[in-house]
Amino acid sequence: MRFEERKIGDVFVAKVLESRIAADIAARFKSDLIEYVTNGHRKFVLDLSEITFIDSSGLGALIASLKVIGDDGEIALCGAREAVASMFKLTRMNKVFRMFNTPEEAAAALF
Amino acid sequence: MKGLSFSIDSHLGNVSLVAVAVNRICVQLGLDDLSAGQVELCIAEAATNAIRHAYHGEPGHTVVIALAAGTDQLNIEVSDSGTPMPVEQEQRLLYGTQAIEFQTTDRSSLSEGGRGLQIIHDLMDEVSYVRSGNMNRLIMRKQLVAPEMERA
Numbered sequence: 001m002r003f004e005e006r007k008i009g010d011v012f013v014a015k016v017l018e019s020r021i022a023a024d025i026a027a028r029f030k031s032d033l034i035e036y037v038t039n040g041h042r043k044f045v046l047d048l049s050e051i052t053f054i055d056s057s058g059l060g061a062l063i064a065s066l067k068v069i070g071d072d073g074e075i076a077l078c079g080a081r082e083a084v085a086s087m088f089k090l091t092r093m094n095k096v097f098r099m100f101n102t103p104e105e106a107a108a109a110l111f
Numbered sequence: 112m113k114g115l116s117f118s119i120d121s122h123l124g125n126v127s128l129v130a131v132a133v134n135r136i137c138v139q140l141g142l143d144d145l146s147a148g149q150v151e152l153c154i155a156e157a158a159t160n161a162i163r164h165a166y167h168g169e170p171g172h173t174v175v176i177a178l179a180a181g182t183d184q185l186n187i188e189v190s191d192s193g194t195p196m197p198v199e200q201e202q203r204l205l206y207g208t209q210a211i212e213f214q215t216t217d218r219s220s221l222s223e224g225g226r227g228l229q230i231i232h233d234l235m236d237e238v239s240y241v242r243s244g245n246m247n248r249l250i251m252r253k254q255l256v257a258p259e260m261e262r263a
Contacts, residue, residue, distance in 0.1 A: 022155055055159065060226075071218060096218075
């Protein structure tokens, strides 16, 4: 999968460069996110602003990554479009992940 | 009543193609973008379920997505000829469940899967499941216009 990676201060930010996170690529999404975690990124920002569609498999990949991080780490999400944000609300995942408008706001919350 | 159907091979890569097509059709029928996206999501969840569970992830089988649009509602049927839906899954589809309730502070309690049928239950106006012969038929209905607002 394609990501754009950068740092805001000391916070690692990965922007997902795919428009659809669905069942066909969810396994790859999950393994890529877990790779970030195993590479030492235990608190990072995931920018969802390019994503126009996410299904339950995509959400499952995010949850799997969060479980690998454990209770002392965090994936802060930002830039969710209306359809994506409504999916998080519907499944109550907006109570599990902190969601921000911009990468800068998300990074500031993790700093 | 007008309609059409899509037939795809049971490969997950095909699901997005038909889901996006249905989204555009919904917009053409008058649904707003958010509602069309919800139908797209339900199609994706239903077809993915058929491939993963009814066909156990095997390619080479057929999933049919049929649409029939009336003046005020869209009927959608996703059918396959695989393994029947287990009773507990059918219950989740028809009635929803409290099983997705969780402690948001306890990450280990979070389930990675099992949300697809609940999503369909929550977003569609009506859902049913029929096993007829060797076919699984997941039937969904979405209102195209809000009748009260239409009259006003």
